[in-house]
Amino acid sequence: MAHDQQQNPLPAPAAATVALKIDQLCVLRGPVLVIDHLSFTLDAGRFCCLTGPNGAGKSTLLRTLAGRLPATSGAFTCPVGRIYVGHADGLSPAISGRHNLASWAALYAIDAKPDTIDHALDAFDAGSFADRPVHLLSRGQRRRLALARLGLAPPNSLWLLDEPNAGLDHAADTHLDAMIAAHVSAGGMVMAATHGPLAASVPQVRLELAGNKAGASR
Amino acid sequence: MIPFFAQIRRDLAIAWQHRQDLAVMLVFFVIIIALFPLAIGPRQAVLTELGVPIIWIAALLAILAGFDRLFAQDVRDGWLDQVSLSQLGLGWYALAKAVSHWLTAGLPLLVMTPIMAALLDIPMAQLPVLITALLVGSLALTLLGVIGAALAEGARHAGALLALLVLPLAVPILIFGALASNHDSGIVSPHLMLLGAVLAVLLAIAPLVAASALGTGETETGL
Amino acid sequence: MFDYLANPSRFMRLANRVLPALVLLAVTTGAIGLYQGLVTSPPDYQQGDTVRIIYIHVPAAWLALFGYVGLGICGIFYIVWRHPLADVAARAIAPVGAVFALLTLITGSLWGKPMWGAWWVWDARLTSMLILFFFYLGYIALANGFDRPERGSRPAALLALVGLINVPIVKFSVDWWNTLHQPASLLRSGGPAVDPTMLTPLVLMLIAAHAYFAIIVIYRMRALLGERRLTALLLRPRGEA
Numbered sequence: 001m002a003h004d005q006q007q008n009p010l011p012a013p014a015a016a017t018v019a020l021k022i023d024q025l026c027v028l029r030g031p032v033l034v035i036d037h038l039s040f041t042l043d044a045g046r047f048c049c050l051t052g053p054n055g056a057g058k059s060t061l062l063r064t065l066a067g068r069l070p071a072t073s074g075a076f077t078c079p080v081g082r083i084y085v086g087h088a089d090g091l092s093p094a095i096s097g098r099h100n101l102a103s104w105a106a107l108y109a110i111d112a113k114p115d116t117i118d119h120a121l122d123a124f125d126a127g128s129f130a131d132r133p134v135h136l137l138s139r140g141q142r143r144r145l146a147l148a149r150l151g152l153a154p155p156n157s158l159w160l161l162d163e164p165n166a167g168l169d170h171a172a173d174t175h176l177d178a179m180i181a182a183h184v185s186a187g188g189m190v191m192a193a194t195h196g197p198l199a200a201s202v203p204q205v206r207l208e209l210a211g212n213k214a215g216a217s218r
Numbered sequence: 219m220i221p222f223f224a225q226i227r228r229d230l231a232i233a234w235q236h237r238q239d240l241a242v243m244l245v246f247f248v249i250i251i252a253l254f255p256l257a258i259g260p261r262q263a264v265l266t267e268l269g270v271p272i273i274w275i276a277a278l279l280a281i282l283a284g285f286d287r288l289f290a291q292d293v294r295d296g297w298l299d300q301v302s303l304s305q306l307g308l309g310w311y312a313l314a315k316a317v318s319h320w321l322t323a324g325l326p327l328l329v330m331t332p333i334m335a336a337l338l339d340i341p342m343a344q345l346p347v348l349i350t351a352l353l354v355g356s357l358a359l360t361l362l363g364v365i366g367a368a369l370a371e372g373a374r375h376a377g378a379l380l381a382l383l384v385l386p387l388a389v390p391i392l393i394f395g396a397l398a399s400n401h402d403s404g405i406v407s408p409h410l411m412l413l414g415a416v417l418a419v420l421l422a423i424a425p426l427v428a429a430s431a432l433g434t435g436e437t438e439t440g441l
Numbered sequence: 442m443f444d445y446l447a448n449p450s451r452f453m454r455l456a457n458r459v460l461p462a463l464v465l466l467a468v469t470t471g472a473i474g475l476y477q478g479l480v481t482s483p484p485d486y487q488q489g490d491t492v493r494i495i496y497i498h499v500p501a502a503w504l505a506l507f508g509y510v511g512l513g514i515c516g517i518f519y520i521v522w523r524h525p526l527a528d529v530a531a532r533a534i535a536p537v538g539a540v541f542a543l544l545t546l547i548t549g550s551l552w553g554k555p556m557w558g559a560w561w562v563w564d565a566r567l568t569s570m571l572i573l574f575f576f577y578l579g580y581i582a583l584a585n586g587f588d589r590p591e592r593g594s595r596p597a598a599l600l601a602l603v604g605l606i607n608v609p610i611v612k613f614s615v616d617w618w619n620t621l622h623q624p625a626s627l628l629r630s631g632g633p634a635v636d637p638t639m640l641t642p643l644v645l646m647l648i649a650a651h652a653y654f655a656i657i658v659i660y661r662m663r664a665l666l667g668e669r670r671l672t673a674l675l676l677r678p679r680g681e682a
Contacts, residue, residue: 066303067302068299082303088296089295090297091297092297093295095228103224104304106220107301107304109304369596369599370596371596372587372592373587374586379586382578382579386572386575390607390613393617430520
């Protein structure tokens with residue numbers, strides 16, 4: 001029940017066997033069936049835009065794919081590591097952005113020398129405030145720190161992004177688009193929930209969730 | 219191993235930013251101990267008998283205070299989501315939390331114990347036995363607190379709930395610990411071994427229970 | 442068998458068929474057991490008539506432990522096999538077990554006053570039962586302590602599993618503590634040795650208590666399943682059957 005809409009012609013999938021496969025997934029939130037028998041495949045090197053009105057289940061789907069919500073029935077398989085950037089930033093306010101990023105990299109067994117961290121921070125112009133405790137930073141600055149971890153992500157990973165461009169200024173928005181483009185062309189997968197346009201220059205598949213039922217039939 | 223120590227370092231760095239909390243906990247410990255002689259009166263014989271139990275109760279309360287917030291901040295920050303997808307995993311994360319919590323609560327209490335023992339007129343000769351038992355007991359209580367915190371994470375009245383969940387299971391630790399501390403012949407007693415056995419059991423089950431309880435959770439915002 | 446029973450409606454149909462038989466069993470064994478226990482069985486040569494309280498006290502203690510083991514088993518089924526009825530059964534059992542534990546404590550206390558001269562003594566069995574009672578309270582508080590009720594099922598099941606490992610440790614430690622600290626006295630925590638003329642009413646009361654336990658749990662499961670079904674029906678989107 002995926003609703004495909006091709007904005008630009010899609011290149012052939014990079015590696016046909018590596019893909020996120022969702023099979024008849026159902027997710028109950030309380031008494032409401034938010035995800036209703038969703039089946040969808042996202043191949044390597046593809047970018048999927050998750051759209052739909054508020055409450056349609058975009059966050060629910062992303063959190064379920066991130067393993068944070070139990071699937072009521074159905075299943076999904078993801079052969080690669082997952083990187084999740086949700087509504088919460090995943091940053092401790094008490095320590096600096098740099099420390100946050102470094103400990104995140106260590107937890108994910110990503111070999112991150114100080115240069116690599118600097119590079120990731122600079123990708124979002126976050127180097128200037130990376131050494132201040134996060135609780136002193138603005139919402140937009142924290143968001144940029146949260147997104148900076150994408151620069152440390154391995155190339156063959158699935159990115160699950162929940163409204164990543166919300167609250168970003170134009171420069172950061174451009175950086176995000178570039179990052180998504182680079183990841184996708186390197187063979188990674190991206191699934192991002194968004195209200196408005198996101199990375200419009202990148203060829204994308206659109207998956208539309210609409211309330212209790214997922215998308216229109218093909 | 220690196221992820222494990224990175225998590226501990228992170229927690230210690232965060233704890234350092236809130237280092238006044240350590241002072242509050244230590245003062246709490248001292249106050250509880252001081253309340254007993256004040257309530258009992260200057261009956262030296264009674265106080266000498268109760269000295270060791272008083273230290274144990276005070277240590278238990280001081281260690282378990284604040285456990286309800288052990289995971290709450292990480293959940294709210296979204297850090298728990300990141301941990302669940304990481305190489306570290308939730309089980310080792312829980313153990314790392316136990317280590318960093320012990321370093322910031324159990325260890326300071328152990329350091330304070332000689333002073334407290336002097337306040338309660340516990341003979342200095344008994345200190346090695348007491349401190350060894352408290353060492354094992356504090357580690358066990360910390361792991362028990364991690365289990366309770368993981369189970370109660372996200373519940374209303376998590377503090378009171380945690381106390382209710384943990385206190386019955388803290389009974390064997392208290393019993394064996396007090397017995398081990400009073401032992402006359404040498405540090406290693408059967409009671410200490412039993413305390414060690416309880417510690418071993420808790421060490422085995424704490425990461426499993428915590429990983430299962432925190433596994434598919436939701437943030438405070440319900441998302 | 443457990444797969445067969447996993448379907449809630451099938452389970453309820455079976456339970457409803459069994460229910461009248463259980464009621465009959467509980468009423469007959471209970472009536473005979475009580476009559477024998479309270480009227481025809483001999484009074485203890487030491488304690489007199491106060492010993493008759495064991496016909497309530499012992500079954501209550503037994504069922505309190507039985508309920509706690511039951512919670513543990515439900516916990517295993519829920520966590521390991523995600524059996525759909527495990528959570529319902531556990532939530533049905535918990536308050537019943539708690540009441541039996543409380544009943545054990547109260548009858549134990551009522552028995553203790555004439556026997557030991559005090560309303561409460563820290564003997565091994567009473568202390569273990571007190572801890573078990575707090576365990577039940579903790580379980581109920583945890584299962585119902587979340588804003589969204591179903592969120593409590595998993596932590597509660599885990600607590601039951603932890604309890605299955607830890608409460609025997611607690612029992613062991615309390616026993617040891619008690620034997621170490623108990624002054625040599627007339628305290629016989631086991632109660633009187635069971636004489637054959639007292640055995641029959643005791644066994645009958647045990648059977649009656651088990652049957653009663655099962656009846657209450659089935660009623661509670663029926664209510665809980667009905668509640669869940671009602672909620673699901675009420676919240677179905679409009680236009681669907």
